[in-house]
Amino acid sequence: TNDDAAPAGGVLGFTAGTASAIEGNDGAITPITFTVNRSGGATGTVSVDYAVTFTGANPAAASDFVTGQPLTGTVTFANGETTKTITLQAQGDTTFERDETFTVTLSNPQGDTILSPTLPTSAVGTITNDDILPIYTLQGSAATQGTNGASPYVGQVVVTRGVVTARDTDGYYIQDLTGDGNRATSDAVLVYTGSNPAATILVGTIVQVTGTVTEYASTSNGAGAATVTEITNSTFAVQGTAALPAPVVLGTGDYVVPNDIAGALAFYESLEGMRVTVPTPLVVGPTTAAGEIFTVANGGVGSGVTARGNLLLEGGATSFGNTDTVGGDFQPDRLVITNGLGQTLPNQLNVGATLNNVTGILGQGFGYPEIHATAAVTVQSAGTLTKTGTTLSGSATQLLVASYNAENLDPTDAQARFDTVASEIITRLNAPGVIAMQEIQDNNGATNDNVTSAATTLQKIVDAITAAGGPTYA
Structure with missing residues (x-):
């Protein structure tokens, strides 16, 4: 046990090992203050040096402080003084960034004093980001996502805002109120909660969400399938209500699905999680056991529907040992309508049936695009296709x-x-x-x-x- 008496000038250390402040917007100057404590004596004049270093997983930089902010200095205590402060001036901005950290370290005590053996002699400062990352920036474009459609912010904690467009049993979708007008970026994202969202998260509610950006890949996805961008481990704050953004109408104007696979993947990625409408869906396959309905938009116009009402896959350039995708048409405009959001879907539709316009959220399942209907799906006209048998028959000279x-x-x-x-x-x-x-x-x-x-x-x-x-x- 150390029984040495404290120097007459006392011992020096920080009152607390951390300090933080909210960054603020352009022009804002936010003080971050650290208190240096003198204890065990206060006789005479003493001093201690300090230095700021940029540390942590996302370190601050000199540009995060006001121009000319000293990053080193000396704190001097007059006779009898017991506290002094070190104040650093953070410079506000409107650019989203992760919280930034730095460390202030005490050294070189002068006079009849020493550094405290019990109080912290270094303290971590945090410049807390208060800027909103727009959903379309979070989602990124093909230039920032790469071939798998991953967000450039994967693994980062972000703050974003949007209006709730749909609730699921394990999350909810939000979409930017105005979007950025960029055809290459999605304006929406799924907030994954793992269980029913809070009762206050209603369709039409504006929420500010803080959480970690994650890419989800279903185990049922095939090779090369895009992942789903999600916000996980989230918190939220309700900030009012708003009308829902108008849905994008698929199969029209700039929203015709490209025939090539790479182009189609980028097309659907740019609409991930957004409200979309499929006009007059034509049923091109039998209803699955899960109730999924395979369709193409606009009654099949321009979709290469066969005389029997289904789709024909067309191979591309021959390439021995490889799937012939280049120049082929694997019908990427096929859209699967699901009841994933609890809506009522017609049962057992036949090929050739048409539906009234379907509005929902564009997602994906099993590696293909899905429309999660947000209203009941109704039949416009039933298909005329009926079951048929073979026209062949056996005979005394012909084996069937x-x-x-x-x-x-x-x-x-x-x-x-x-x-x-x-x-x-x-x-x-x-x-x-x-x-x-x-x-x-x-x-x-x-x-x-x-x-x-x-x-x-x-x-x-x-x-x-x-x-x-x-x-x-x-």
Whole structure:
């Protein structure tokens, strides 16, 4: 234990190890003050030097202080004085930047004094950013995002502002009220909360959000798929209400999807999270089990829809061993309408059906663009496409061969499923002489064991066909 008496002039150190101030805007001068304490004695005149260094993950610079701000100096205590201050003048601006830090260090005590062994002899100062980073700057353009569409601010804590355009079960979308008018940048972003957003975050509410910029890549994404820019670990402040920005109408004017894959990726990235409208969507594929509806805009005009109402993929230049994408048309204008925001979608639409205009948020899923509807989706006209069977038939001189996908049929499935399979084989496939069955489960279904025979499953199919008046297969 040190039992030495303190010098008559006392010991010197900072009262606190940190100090901070909000930066302010252009022309603002903000003082950041550090208090030097003299304790254990106050006899005589003493002094201590100080020096400012720019430290931390995002260090400040001389330009962050007023012109001529001394970054070194001496603090002098007169006889009996116990506190002195060091004040640095921060220069305000309107440029978004991360909070900046610096360190003030005491050294070279003069007179009958020493540096304190208990109080801090260095202190960290923080210039706290109070500028708003516009959403379109946060999102960046192709020039700043690179090929994967990543924000140039990934990993940084930002402050941004926008109007809430949609709520999800684990986040909400905000969009800049005016945008920057730049076709290459998105004006919207997803704020990911991980659970239902706060009750005060309503559509039409203006919120200021502080959080970390993150890029989310779904495990279902294919290679080369774009990521989704999100703000995570966020806090918010409600700042009023506003009308929602008008949606961008896809498939018209400057918003026609390019045919080439790279151009299409950049196109959708520039609209990520924004309100969009798909005019007169034409259904070009069957409704999925998840309720997703595959469409193209404008009733299919200009989309290369076939006579049967679906899309034809066209390969590009031949390149051995590679996907022929250059010069091809992989139909990137196909848009998937989803009920991801809880809206009602029509059930089981057929190819050729048309919908009334659909407005929603442009997102992505499984690597393709999705429209998350923000209002109920309604049918304008039903498709006329009906199920058809083969026109081929077997004869004494002609063998009819067909294949049938039973979609993991197993013996424990309901008899109605076997009856449906039998009916389709007889009526749709014209009871072919040879059937190659696909996705047939073995005798105990999905159980993972050493049973590999599917004799029971196949026999139930044979019996169902015979019972329905078809031939007896072996």
